[in-house]
Amino acid sequence: xxxxxxxxxxxxxxxxxxxxxxxxxxxxxxxxxxxxxxxxxxxxxxxxxxxxxxxxxxxxxxxxxxxxxxxxxxxxxxxxxxxxxxxxxxxxxxxxxxxxxxxxxxxxxxxxxxxxxxxxxxxxxxxxxxxxxxxxxxxxxxxxxxxxxxxxxxxxxxxxxxxxxxxxxxxxxxxxxxxxxxxxxxxxxxxxxxxxxxxxxxxxxxxxxxxxxxxxxxxxxxxxxxxxxxxxxxxxxxxxxxxxxxxxxxxxxxxxxxxxxxxxxxxxxxxxxxxxxxxxxxxxxxxxxxxxxxxxxxxxxx
Numbered sequence: 001x002x003x004x005x006x007x008x009x010x011x012x013x014x015x016x017x018x019x020x021x022x023x024x025x026x027x028x029x030x031x032x033x034x035x036x037x038x039x040x041x042x043x044x045x046x047x048x049x050x051x052x053x054x055x056x057x058x059x060x061x062x063x064x065x066x067x068x069x070x071x072x073x074x075x076x077x078x079x080x081x082x083x084x085x086x087x088x089x090x091x092x093x094x095x096x097x098x099x100x101x102x103x104x105x106x107x108x109x110x111x112x113x114x115x116x117x118x119x120x121x122x123x124x125x126x127x128x129x130x131x132x133x134x135x136x137x138x139x140x141x142x143x144x145x146x147x148x149x150x151x152x153x154x155x156x157x158x159x160x161x162x163x164x165x166x167x168x169x170x171x172x173x174x175x176x177x178x179x180x181x182x183x184x185x186x187x188x189x190x191x192x193x194x195x196x197x198x199x200x201x202x203x204x205x206x207x208x209x210x211x212x213x214x215x216x217x218x219x220x221x222x223x224x225x226x227x228x229x230x231x232x233x234x235x236x237x238x239x240x241x242x243x244x245x246x247x248x249x250x251x252x253x254x255x256x257x258x259x260x261x262x263x264x265x266x267x268x269x270x271x272x273x274x275x276x277x278x279x280x281x282x283x284x285x286x287x288x289x290x291x292x293x294x295x296x297x298x299x300x301x302x
Contacts, residue, residue: 001017001028001029001030001031001051001052001054002030002031002032002033002042002051002052002053002054002055002057002060003030003031003032003033003054003055004032004033004054004055004057005032005033005034007032007054007055013272013273013281014030016279016280016281017030017281017285018030019281020279020281020282020284020285021281021285023282023285024282024285024286024288024289025289026285026288026289029045029048031045033055033057033060042060047064047067047068047069048064048069049069049070050069050070050071050072050288051064051069051070051071051072052072053071053072053073053078053270054270055270056078056082056269056270058075058078058079061074061075061078062075072248072249072288073246073247073248073249073250073269074246076246077245077246077247077248077269078247078269078270080245080246080269081245081247081250081267081268081269082127082269083126083127084101084124084126084127084128084181084266085101085103085126085181087245087266087267088101090244090245091241091244091264091267093244094240094243094244096237096240096241096244096264097237097257097261097262097263097264098263098264098265099122099183099184099185099186099255099263099265100117100183100184101181101182101183101184102116102117102181102182102183103126103179103180103181104179104180104181104182105179105180107123107147107180107182110139110140110143110144111140113137113143113182116182117182117183117184117185119137119138119139120136120137120138120185120187121136121137121182121183121184121185122134122135122136122137122181122182122183122184122185123135123137123143123146123147123150123180123181123182123183124180124181124183125150125153125179125180125181126179126180126181129268129270130218131216131218133149133150133153134216135149136185136215147180150180185215186255186256186257186258186263186265187258188255188256188257188258189255189256189257189258189263189265190215191210191211191212191213191214191215191216191217191223192208192209192210192211192217192256193208193209193217193253193254193255193256193265194206194207194208194209194228194230194234194253194254194256194262195207195209195225195251195252195253195254195271195275196230196234196235196238196251196252196253196254197249197250197251197252197271197273197276197280197283198238198239198242198247198249198250198252199248199249199250199283199284199287199288200248200287200288200290201239201242201243202239202287203230203235203238203239204278204280204283204284204287205273205276205277205278205280205283206228206230206234206235206238207225207226207227207228207275207276207277208225208226208227208228209223209224209225209275210223210224210225210226211223211224225275227277231262233261233262234254234262237252237254237262237264238252238254238264241264241267242267244267245267245269247267247269248288249269249271249284250267250268250269250271251267251268251271251272251273252264252266252267252268253265253266253267253268
């Protein structure tokens, strides 16, 4: 299991994953990578049966795929899920309900944007997590302010690209990730959504996330959470979204569409699980040892 070097060492997920792996007869070793990519300890570790990526460093995941290791999640599925525009295209292709989304570089003026997406609408960057660089736009002033903040984030990331970032990105990839998405705002789901965790094509946990002081429900953005029953339709959509992006392990965020149904907001290939009411690591490793058919169907093994 490979984490970015920036991951806090006090993270209790390490122990949870180790204990869960042991219960399922798996010997787990945890490594960290820095901006230079593979660390010496990783290079000396040889080729494992399975590499579990807990970060979006495609150079490392491709390295192990080329050596013949099974990588979770695959490089292709992680690229797809990290890029919110490509995710929206994959969902559309598979007929999975999601907010209408368009990508722009450079971004249009406010009048054109408002003409395409009735105000308020969402402005966000193509790459991002934890609700960062996501803005609810009501006016030209808010639009210009959000674009300025996105531009500043782009320059900050480019300033790290003299070597590579912890994602292993090139300057071109940073430019792509910093480009702007405009998205339909689902007002019926303001400040709330359902996070569903899946593994091997099965639901392994879910939680209602809510925030009474923001349109964003993310726990990292100040949201709260509580347990609720998971409607069968929500479970079906979440599994379909994970399968559409080829992810073995995923966190799928579902919006309430106002008509008793759901829309997929995002599909996360590196999902955290601090708020999960169930033992996510145990469920992941349990499905990992059972779901050979899933790996074959998604191209993990042949």
